Amino acid sequence: MAIKNDATVLAFEKKLVPSDGYLYGTNWNERSTSNSMPLKLIEKSVRGTISNRLKPAVQNDPLKLNAEVEKPNLQKVDACALGEGQDTLRLSFTLKVLGGVDKPSASNGPNFNESYPKVAQAYIEQEGFNELAKRYASNIANGRYLWRNRVGAEKIEVIVNTGDDTPLTFDAKQFSLRNFDSSNPELQTLTNKIADALSGKLAYLLITVDAYALVGKAQEVYPSEELVLDKGKGDKSKILYHVNDVAAMHSQKIGNALRTIDTWYPDFDEAEIGPIAIEPYGAVTNLGKAFRTPKEKADFYTLFDRFALGEKLADKNQEHYVMAVLVRGGVFGQSGKD
């Protein structure tokens, strides 16, 4: 009988700590020289149309249909757009990379505390976080964190400042969103820095990222939407995020884009959706699907319980995945009931 992972209280802090992303408007040609202006949220009151799928009884009766679609469907929403003289969106955030993945922030399992640090240190020694760091760096370079703002952008440039004198410049369109094969010297520099920080050779790494996306004059841009569950009578149906009057993207949303590196899940080839975000069950929210189910023994907990106690995993990729979840952080204790 193998020993059991005995930690009922077990938590890891996140090691990739993004800030909120702030949205500014500027011009492509003057992006490096002129100051960009913070973008503000605009409240719009619009007269919508009735376009939802109606009941067959209504659909088939022209009179009823007319009566239904004549209703005004007034809506009040937040929106955000570039100014009339601006054609480029600048998204800025900072990213802190920390080491210490071999130390849980809370753990009460004697067996676990005995075996896990050794396993983690062995991983760091062998891999030095190079594979993960390369993928994180690629996601910084390819501008994935622009999310919907990336769609349809003509040109995207990402400028990364790692605290050295020379900022790194990436042409985001040169980097694929589907794989992590591309390489160039600047990407390698960034990769090395991140790998050093994750494996504890640097105390911490703080980088600033400025992504410029040429989206067109006065085009709409997309900050994060706020999750307000039981708001009162207020009739606004879409509330966007802002910090001190600057439209912004949630740090969580940036974090999710940066850790979209999981190409190791079982359905990778069939699903044809490319990498998914590192999550314990491989959850992809917009598909409403979890790609790593305990049934297929591909979920984090199944792998982690074996890995943490020093058992060998089937291949290196599973180890990468487990370590990536620990870099993401979370509460992983198990129920003490059984």
Added chain:
Amino acid sequence: MRRFLLLPHIKIHNANAMSSPYTIGFPAMTAWLGAVHALQRHLHQHGLRDVQLTGVAVSCHQFDLQTYKGSGDFVHSIVGTANPLDKDGSRPAFIEEARCHLEVSLLVEYQGLDSDDLDQFNNEVNTQLLRMKFAGGDVLSAKPVETLAVDEDNDQDIKKVITKLMLGHVLIERRDLMMQTMQEEGKDALDALLDHLKVMHRASQDDDGKVTWTSARKTTGWLVPIATGFQGISELGTAKHQRDTQTPHRFAESVVTLGEFVMPYRIKALDDMLWQYRVDAEQNLYLCQTLTTSNILGD
């Protein structure tokens, strides 16, 4: 001579905004003392074994509570976060957690530092600061730390320290108000607390029959309910699956009292704003309180 370490303008985001089990707002005092205690433990592990971080003052420069109130809404609602999907791809329940973004400066009193170690001390704190969490929130940036020596008899010295905490509000303890109300009016603790927090609207009529309304609290000042520690409600012992097997465990409930936010320039004595841990083993109390309160209570 008292010695202080100033941690200036720490920008924190997504910190836990539970200021007591019943209220949201500024993070509880236990969070700040806890973070400083964590810092002390880090320093002990890195060679500065005799350093004691004995008291903490918190000055809040900016506070952004993640709530939303639309036009015409009567209440604020918490801005939530979504949890990742369950293993079968279904959406888990929303958990409402109050969060805030804030910028604070901490003034920490320290003892037991050899002046030769001052550089190492500063470096360690500067590095560690960015790797820490405060009230569960991430540190985004912080200005370099400073060490200050303060002669308490010298008003100029005190002023200098206090200027460093401007522009902001420091949290001080107003347990005295609670005790006063409880003693003078014979109220229980919860009534005394609510007495000071509720806003009373009063109408008065002048000779012409004109009615004017005034709204006021019992006492002036920016009073807030805060959690300042724990009351043990069970015997010391061991519980199944407790977090730390080496330390005895005990169930506890929060102690809530009044605090007040004041501008630092109104602080006359540093002890008014410096918070310390205090354990009252006889009454099973584990508290954070300001030195002034300790003195009033005669501990």
